[in-house]
Amino acid sequence: MSIPEGPRANLSQQRSLTRRVTSWFNAHPRATLRSLLAGPLGWIGLVYLGSLLILLLHAFWAKDSFTGKVEPFNWTLDAFIQIASNPVYSTIALRTIGIALLVTITDVLLALPIAYYMARIASPRKRGLLMVAVTMPLWASYLVKVYAWRTILQGNGFLGWALSPLGIEGPGLSEISNAWIVLSYLWLPYMILPIYAGLERIPNSLLEASADLGGRAGMTFRRVIFPQLIPALAAGSIFTFSLSLGDYIVPDLVADAKFIGNVIYDNSALGNFPVAAAFSILPVVVMIGYLLVTRRLGAFDSL
Amino acid sequence: MKRVKGFALMAGLALLVAACGGSSTSSEPASSEKPAGWLESVGAGEGALNLIIWEGYAERGAVDPAYDWVTGFEAETGCKVNTTSMTDSANGVQLLQSGEYDGGSFSGDASVRLMKAGDVAPVNVGLLANYANVFSGLKDKAHNSMDGMPYGVPHGRGANVLMWNTAAVTTAPTSWDPVWEGGAAYKGKISVYDSSIYIADAAIHLMATKPELGIKDPYQLNDEQFAAAIALLEAQRDNGAVYWGTAADQITSFASGDLVVGTTWQYQANMLAAEPAIKVDTTLPAEGSTGWSDTWMMATKAAHPNCMYLWMDHMMSAEANAQATVWFGEAPTSEAACAAAEALSPGHCEQFHATDEAYFDNVWYWSTPQADCADDDAATMCKDQDAWVEAWTTLRGN
Numbered sequence: 001m002s003i004p005e006g007p008r009a010n011l012s013q014q015r016s017l018t019r020r021v022t023s024w025f026n027a028h029p030r031a032t033l034r035s036l037l038a039g040p041l042g043w044i045g046l047v048y049l050g051s052l053l054i055l056l057l058h059a060f061w062a063k064d065s066f067t068g069k070v071e072p073f074n075w076t077l078d079a080f081i082q083i084a085s086n087p088v089y090s091t092i093a094l095r096t097i098g099i100a101l102l103v104t105i106t107d108v109l110l111a112l113p114i115a116y117y118m119a120r121i122a123s124p125r126k127r128g129l130l131m132v133a134v135t136m137p138l139w140a141s142y143l144v145k146v147y148a149w150r151t152i153l154q155g156n157g158f159l160g161w162a163l164s165p166l167g168i169e170g171p172g173l174s175e176i177s178n179a180w181i182v183l184s185y186l187w188l189p190y191m192i193l194p195i196y197a198g199l200e201r202i203p204n205s206l207l208e209a210s211a212d213l214g215g216r217a218g219m220t221f222r223r224v225i226f227p228q229l230i231p232a233l234a235a236g237s238i239f240t241f242s243l244s245l246g247d248y249i250v251p252d253l254v255a256d257a258k259f260i261g262n263v264i265y266d267n268s269a270l271g272n273f274p275v276a277a278a279f280s281i282l283p284v285v286v287m288i289g290y291l292l293v294t295r296r297l298g299a300f301d302s303l
Numbered sequence: 304m305k306r307v308k309g310f311a312l313m314a315g316l317a318l319l320v321a322a323c324g325g326s327s328t329s330s331e332p333a334s335s336e337k338p339a340g341w342l343e344s345v346g347a348g349e350g351a352l353n354l355i356i357w358e359g360y361a362e363r364g365a366v367d368p369a370y371d372w373v374t375g376f377e378a379e380t381g382c383k384v385n386t387t388s389m390t391d392s393a394n395g396v397q398l399l400q401s402g403e404y405d406g407g408s409f410s411g412d413a414s415v416r417l418m419k420a421g422d423v424a425p426v427n428v429g430l431l432a433n434y435a436n437v438f439s440g441l442k443d444k445a446h447n448s449m450d451g452m453p454y455g456v457p458h459g460r461g462a463n464v465l466m467w468n469t470a471a472v473t474t475a476p477t478s479w480d481p482v483w484e485g486g487a488a489y490k491g492k493i494s495v496y497d498s499s500i501y502i503a504d505a506a507i508h509l510m511a512t513k514p515e516l517g518i519k520d521p522y523q524l525n526d527e528q529f530a531a532a533i534a535l536l537e538a539q540r541d542n543g544a545v546y547w548g549t550a551a552d553q554i555t556s557f558a559s560g561d562l563v564v565g566t567t568w569q570y571q572a573n574m575l576a577a578e579p580a581i582k583v584d585t586t587l588p589a590e591g592s593t594g595w596s597d598t599w600m601m602a603t604k605a606a607h608p609n610c611m612y613l614w615m616d617h618m619m620s621a622e623a624n625a626q627a628t629v630w631f632g633e634a635p636t637s638e639a640a641c642a643a644a645e646a647l648s649p650g651h652c653e654q655f656h657a658t659d660e661a662y663f664d665n666v667w668y669w670s671t672p673q674a675d676c677a678d679d680d681a682a683t684m685c686k687d688q689d690a691w692v693e694a695w696t697t698l699r700g701n
Contacts, residue, residue, distance in 0.1 A: 065687045066416065066673055069400070082693065088700040147555070155561040172491065172561060174545050252497075252548050258700040269391045270499060270692045 052284075058277035070273050079274035089263070093282055096259040099180055100244035104191075104237045106184040111191040111236065118192075119199035134192050142186070146253050149182045153254055179255035183244045190239035198232025199225070234299030241290060245283050338452075340424025340603040345612045348382040352610040355398045355407030357597065358388040359631050360458065369647070370630045372623035380617075382610035392669075399423070405605040406614075408458050408597050411446035411668045412500070418449045423600040425452040430612060433619035436637040440660045446668055447598040456615045459624070460596035461633040461655060462666045463496070463504070464585040466572050471563035478588045479508045481564045482544075483535060491543030494553055494565025499688075499695035500669060503593050504566060505532040505539075507667060511590040521593070521667050523676040523685045529694070536698055546699065550574075557583060566592075569655060570632035587656075591665035628655070 025032045062074040083089045118130045137145065152158045153171050160170025171178060202225060210220040248261025260283055267276035294300075337343075354361060361384060364371030373384050387404070389395035392413035399407060399422055409417060417423045428434045434456060441447075441457040448454055465479060471492070472481065482493050483505075495501060506521035509531055516528050524532060545562055547553035550571050556562040557571070558578045572585045599618055601611045617623050619636060625643035628635040634657035635641050641652035656662040670677070676685040686694075 065689050066419075066671065069420075086693065086697060088697040092696075092700045150555060151559075154556065154559045156559045172545075173556065174491075174543070253552060256546055258696065263696055263700065266499075266696060267692060268393075270393055270688065272689050272692055275689075275693075 055277050055280060058273050059281060061274055063272065063274055076274075079272075079278035082275055083278055089279065092258050092263055093260055095176070095257070096245060096261075096283075097286060099176070099183065099259070100241050102180050103183045103187065103244045104240045106180070107188050107191040107240045108233060108237065110184070110188055111195050115192050115195035115199055119196050134189050138189055143249070145186060146182065146250055149178075149185070149254055153178050153181075173254055174256035176255050176257050179251045179257060179259075182250050182254050183247060186250070187240040187243050190243070191236035194232045194236040194239075195229065198229050198235075202228050231298035231301050234294035234297040238291065238294055238299060242287055245286065338425050339421070340601060340605065340608070342427050342430060342608055342612060345430050346609045348380040348610045348613055349607040350381055350383060350610075351385065352382040352607050352614055353385045353404045354387070354614070355389050355395050355404050355409075356386045357408055357410075357631075360408045360597075360627060361386045362626070362630055370626050372617070372626045376614065376617050376623070380610065380613045382607065382613060384614070396422075399602055402602075402604055404602055405607045405611045406599060406601040408599050409455070410595050410597050412671045414446050414455065414598050414600060415671060417600060418454050422603060423454055424603045424605070425449075425454050426456065426601060426612075426615065428453050428456070431456065431616040431619065433616050433637070436621075436639050437619055438636060438638075438658065438660075440663065441596065441636055444596070444668075446596060446670065447600075455598035455600035456619055457636045458597040458599055458618060459628040459631065459633040459636060460594065460663065460666075460668070461569055462587055462592050462594035462663070463566050464569060464572070464592060465588050466494075466557070466565060466567040466575075466583050466585045468557065468560065468563040469582045469584050471560075475584060475586065476564075476588065477586065478511070479504070479566075479590055479592075482566065483508050483539060484512075486539060486542045486544075489564050491545070492561070492563045493539065493542065493544045494556060494562040494567070495539065495544045495546050496566050497546035497548045497699070499691040500593070501566070502529075502532050502536065502691055502694065503667065503669075505535045507590050507592060509535065520670075520677070522670040522672050523678070524672070525676075525683065525685055529686045529690070533694055533698065540698060557581065568632070573632055587662060587665060591667065594663070594666035594668055596668045625651075 025035075057072075058070060059079055060075055060077070061070050061072055062076045062078065063070045114130075114134070118127050118134075122130060150157075150173065153173060153175075154160070155170045155172045157170050163170065206224055207220060210224045215223065246261055248259055248265050251257040251259040252262060260279065264276045264280050267273070267279070361373050362370045363373040363384075376382070377384055387398060389398055389407070392410050395407060395409055395413045396416055398404060399409075399417060400420075406423070409423075414423075437457060441460070443451070443453065447457065465476060465482070467476060467481070469475075471489070481489060482495065486493055496504075502524075503521040506518050506524055506528065509516055509528070510518045510521065513531065516531055518524065518528050545556065547556065547565075550568065553562075553565070553567060554571050554574050557575055558581060560581060567585065569585065572583055575581065575583045599615045601608065601615070605611050618627065619640075621637065621639035621643040624635050624637065624640035625647060628640065629644050629647045629651055632655070634655040635644050635652060636657075638658070641657055644651040652658060672686055672688050672691050674685060674687040675681070676683045
């Protein structure tokens with residue numbers, strides 16, 4: 001008799017505890033929501049923002065020049081003074097931002113006709129094929145694509161060979177324009193896809209109405225399609241701009257140039273974390289500004 | 304078909320890229336007082352070993368089954384080897400300081416910092432049977448010993464050499480002149496290592512061409528010497544030098560014929576030997592060169608010291624040292640290892656000058672630039688590591 005009673009009593013105790021917890025949550029729906037979100041929000045807050053905060057703090061900490069050890073809470077502005085007092089850092093920043101803008105503009109110009117053809121002209125079968133063609137490069141490793149471009153661009157490479165009948169030499173691997181070409185190639189799909197989605201969303205009736213009112217192709221594009229595409233363009237440009245801004249492998253491998261990312265990498269690799277951290281604040285600030293502008297343009301509506 | 308092969312090669316290379324520096328060892332067993340981390344005897348392995356390595360320094364046959372010097376060690380000692388590859392010396396220092404590791408293979412620009420900071424322990428080399436076989440030229444050096452005590456055992460060493468394409472550079476150079484003053488003949492075709500440590504290469508050239516600067520150590524430069532080195536580097540840059548960050552980067556540029564002369568590791572020249580279209584040759588120029596000598600060191604707070612001692616002894620054994628140094632392309636550390644290397648790669652020790660102390664006398668192993676010039680003279684002031692990095696950024700960023 002007494003033997004089965006023990007476990008049974010335990011079980012019912014457990015049950016009542018579970019019941020009490022669930023009924024408490026039932027009575028407090030807000031607490032339910034909060035505890036459900038605690039995990040993912042904790043992840044973002046601690047792991048994601050926390051690491052950014054530590055990065056930010058490093059920019060204001062001193063370090064031992066010999067051992068490379070950062071001295072936490074030993075506050076100094078040395079890293080910022082170093083960056084401000086040497087004009088090379090602003091040269092590099094302007095070069096990086098300039099190339100990122102150029103890449104974005106190039107990708108818009110390339111992506112618009114392709115996306116328009118896909119969304120509004122191509123037959124469903126062709127559209128499927130084009131979609132595969134656009135996304136296919138994303139299946140290949142980034143590094144493989146960069147190395148492929150090296151073989152195209154190098155002095156005795158494919159481009160040099162193709163241009164040789166015209167008496168033009170290959171560009172070689174130390175031209176800054178190489179970075180522009182390769183980055184434009186790499187991020188093009190990220191521009192095509194949002195524009196395609198944006199174009200698909202425009203109802204046919206609008207275009208018909210424009211035609212009925214005498215709008216020709218150019219006018220329809222300028223007055224009807226383009227204004228509705230601005231959020232999509234802004235969304236795509238976030239990808240092309242931010243990815244170009246942060247890239248350091250392409251400039252190193254095809255252009256032999258230093259971008260913001262290269263300076264951050266070089267300094268962190270050789271142990272000057274405060275300078276690396278201070279300089280990394282710059283692209284963060286640039287991107288925050290960029291996101292604020294694109295948000296006003298409605299970019300987040302079409303992400 | 305050939306291209307595809309080239310690509311596979313390049314991918315393999317990219318994996319292997321690593322830097323190096325550091326080096327050798329040895330001395331009399333220590334005195335009666337026991338420093339932190341000192342071992343009086345090697346007991347049974349603790350079952351695990353956590354190492355910081357240069358990529359390619361602990362192979363278990365995953366790439367080429369013929370090169371596996373980890374599996375046998377694990378079976379024999381019961382020490383399960385876990386490795387973390389460092390991206391560079393500073394990264395290695397940080398990893399060791401995390402306290403998670405038993406030790407690692409460090410170059411001179413990391414090993415000195417670790418010894419001075421007390422992060423690595425002196426090694427009781429009397430407990431390591433294979434230590435006696437190591438070339439004496441690798442023992443008791445500044446990068447692997449302190450106060451007469453060895454702080455590690457050597458892994459291998461090599462020099463940064465001058466490489467040229469024999470079709471473009473018809474007279475074999477004997478100095479670094481083609482990449483410096485004589486560079487006008489190779490405008491836009493000069494290959495240069497993209498790291499601040501390369502400033503030392505300019506300093507080595509200045510030691511020969513401008514003795515009035517009084518450079519004694521290419522890693523410890525005062526303001527005037529440093530400015531002269533930077534001026535030399537600026538002239539080189541303005542002559543259209545092309546900078547390589549990884550070995551694969553340089554190999555593709557030489558293989559295509561874009562670049563014809565520059566500084567390299569022997570490794571790249573070996574890889575290019577497989578390219579039928581071009582022929583390269585290398586030399587250690589008369590001025591001497593920079594180089595590296597890597598050291599296995601044990602963390603003061605190692606959780607598995609017995610396994611670490613067993614590993615250090617293992618890495619000096621003929622078979623393991625031969626495999627590891629042939630795999631990476633550097634000089635083995637003992638006569639016995641040379642004999643074993645002969646079976647893997649005929650002529651290996653000759654090619655990498657393993658026994659040629661005169662060759663390595665001309666090599667300045669990578670080391671850390673220090674504000675106090677790394678000497679006892681309080682009056683001298685030198686450019687420190689940070690100044691070197693910033694100068695390199697300025698040189699390359701404009």
